[in-house]
Amino acid sequence: MSQQPPRRHGTRKPYRRPKKDPVRILAFEALRAVDERDAYANLVLPPLLRKAREAGDFDTRDAALATELVYGSLRRQGTYDAILARCVDRPLREVDPPVLDVLTLGAHQLLGTRIPPHAAVSATVELARVVLGDGRAKFVNAVLRKVTAHDLDDWLERVAPEYDEDPEEHLGIVHAHPRWVVSALWDALGGGRAGIEELLAADNERPEVTLVARPGRSTAEELLAAVGEDGAVPGRWSPYAVRLAEGGEPGALDAVREGRAGVQDEGSQLVALALAGAPLDGPDRTWLDGCAGPGGKAALLAALAAQRGAALLASEKQPHRARLVARALDGNPGPYAVIAADGTRPAWRPGAFDRVLVDVPCTGLGALRRRPEARWRRRPEDLDGFAPLQRELLRQALAAVRVGGVVGYATCSPHPAETRAVVEDVLKGRGGPAVEAEWIDARPLMPGVPELGDGPDVQLWPHRHGTDAMYLALLRRTG
Numbered sequence: 001m002s003q004q005p006p007r008r009h010g011t012r013k014p015y016r017r018p019k020k021d022p023v024r025i026l027a028f029e030a031l032r033a034v035d036e037r038d039a040y041a042n043l044v045l046p047p048l049l050r051k052a053r054e055a056g057d058f059d060t061r062d063a064a065l066a067t068e069l070v071y072g073s074l075r076r077q078g079t080y081d082a083i084l085a086r087c088v089d090r091p092l093r094e095v096d097p098p099v100l101d102v103l104t105l106g107a108h109q110l111l112g113t114r115i116p117p118h119a120a121v122s123a124t125v126e127l128a129r130v131v132l133g134d135g136r137a138k139f140v141n142a143v144l145r146k147v148t149a150h151d152l153d154d155w156l157e158r159v160a161p162e163y164d165e166d167p168e169e170h171l172g173i174v175h176a177h178p179r180w181v182v183s184a185l186w187d188a189l190g191g192g193r194a195g196i197e198e199l200l201a202a203d204n205e206r207p208e209v210t211l212v213a214r215p216g217r218s219t220a221e222e223l224l225a226a227v228g229e230d231g232a233v234p235g236r237w238s239p240y241a242v243r244l245a246e247g248g249e250p251g252a253l254d255a256v257r258e259g260r261a262g263v264q265d266e267g268s269q270l271v272a273l274a275l276a277g278a279p280l281d282g283p284d285r286t287w288l289d290g291c292a293g294p295g296g297k298a299a300l301l302a303a304l305a306a307q308r309g310a311a312l313l314a315s316e317k318q319p320h321r322a323r324l325v326a327r328a329l330d331g332n333p334g335p336y337a338v339i340a341a342d343g344t345r346p347a348w349r350p351g352a353f354d355r356v357l358v359d360v361p362c363t364g365l366g367a368l369r370r371r372p373e374a375r376w377r378r379r380p381e382d383l384d385g386f387a388p389l390q391r392e393l394l395r396q397a398l399a400a401v402r403v404g405g406v407v408g409y410a411t412c413s414p415h416p417a418e419t420r421a422v423v424e425d426v427l428k429g430r431g432g433p434a435v436e437a438e439w440i441d442a443r444p445l446m447p448g449v450p451e452l453g454d455g456p457d458v459q460l461w462p463h464r465h466g467t468d469a470m471y472l473a474l475l476r477r478t479g
Helices: 022-037 041-054 060-075 077-087 097-112 117-131 134-147 152-159 167-175 179-189 193-203 220-227 266-277 296-307 319-329 382-400 420-428
Strands: 210-213 232-234 241-244 261-263 286-289 311-316 336-340 353-359 401-411 437-440 471-477
Touching (some): 060 077, 077 152, 097 117, 097 134, 097 152, 152 167, 167 179, 167 193, 179 193, 220 232, 261 296, 266 296, 266 353, 266 401, 296 319, 296 336, 311 319
Parallel strands (some): 311 336
Antiparallel strands (some): 210 241, 210 261, 232 241, 437 471
16 A cells, blocks of 8 residues: 655745834824825924834934835825826725825835835835735735836836826926926916926925024024034025024024024025015004914014014914914014914004014915925815905005005915915905005015016025025005
């Protein structure tokens, strides 16, 4: 009787518990918060990083990688969606959002970082096993292996239409902006292909951290000395600006902790300085910041006002933002007050102020470097939603200033519908009573800053000035 070979038992591999990667888990949690709660990454990420550091899970390199994964995934989301759509066997809208977030993190590691492809796929699949389960991890693995078939340039040639066929769609996919945003920015910028490509590329760069030394309380020289010559350089345009090197930590500086300095984009500083420098007819005793939250411009204006013996009233509609303004102004040596009030229903008498700033709520298309998710969250119809508020805030600002006084109308958006169109409508009485006011040329009030346009208003640009795309119109009330 022949001997039978021993029966082989199943060859299935034993279950392996997935490895938990704190960096990628944190990045996933941040993306979920942005998607589920319409949160902003710049508000969600810092407390998550702080908690991870306190728990001992993160070092500086871990924090840098988590930050890159979150911001890179959000900036390039539209590009990655176009690529993933080629690798998934159903419409992306039918993929569960948490799964799509994991896929986007994987796509960014494969196409937007120097992480080796095998490591990027392996780490993302492990993340999927932890946060999604083994079944969906297999789906993630299959999709990402398709993504590895090409590098980013090859994928763009495959998913983006030719520039000559559809310029806006081509630029939108290549530079990761919605088509309508590309069109709006191109209208505002003017010119040909080179300029808009430079602008869109600048939107995808990580912005520098810029400090402001609040006049009379700190100086740029103090901040530079505190950081050291290898860690910071002077600002390009503002005498109070200091630009930190990558990885610089503002909270480590005494002046920042004490409120004598703060974090503020240089474009925002230039807007406040231009309003403060505009020539006045008559006294210069009372200033108003009518949309003061979260307090950066108000703090700079309060410091400038204090040097002249003037007082600042900072008004913010939302109480929680008014508290942020109060915190930013705490310790200012001059007289100031912070109130929670609606700028369209003034809590002050007409003609009470010599200088007024209204940095109005807007789509934020000028700050896409800092809030990359905003480009995907905003819709063209949002312009119509902001329009009545912007016009009424400007009307009330002009009513709040005395004859001969100056109003600054500012937005962090270059969209024509949020900038000059608002000012012209208010001055011509479209949608409300006409206002007697005249333009002031704002360009001389930003000395040394090039390419400010034809005036009299000013538009700053990320690719030209290294700032957010701030807009400023200065108006003098004449009657």
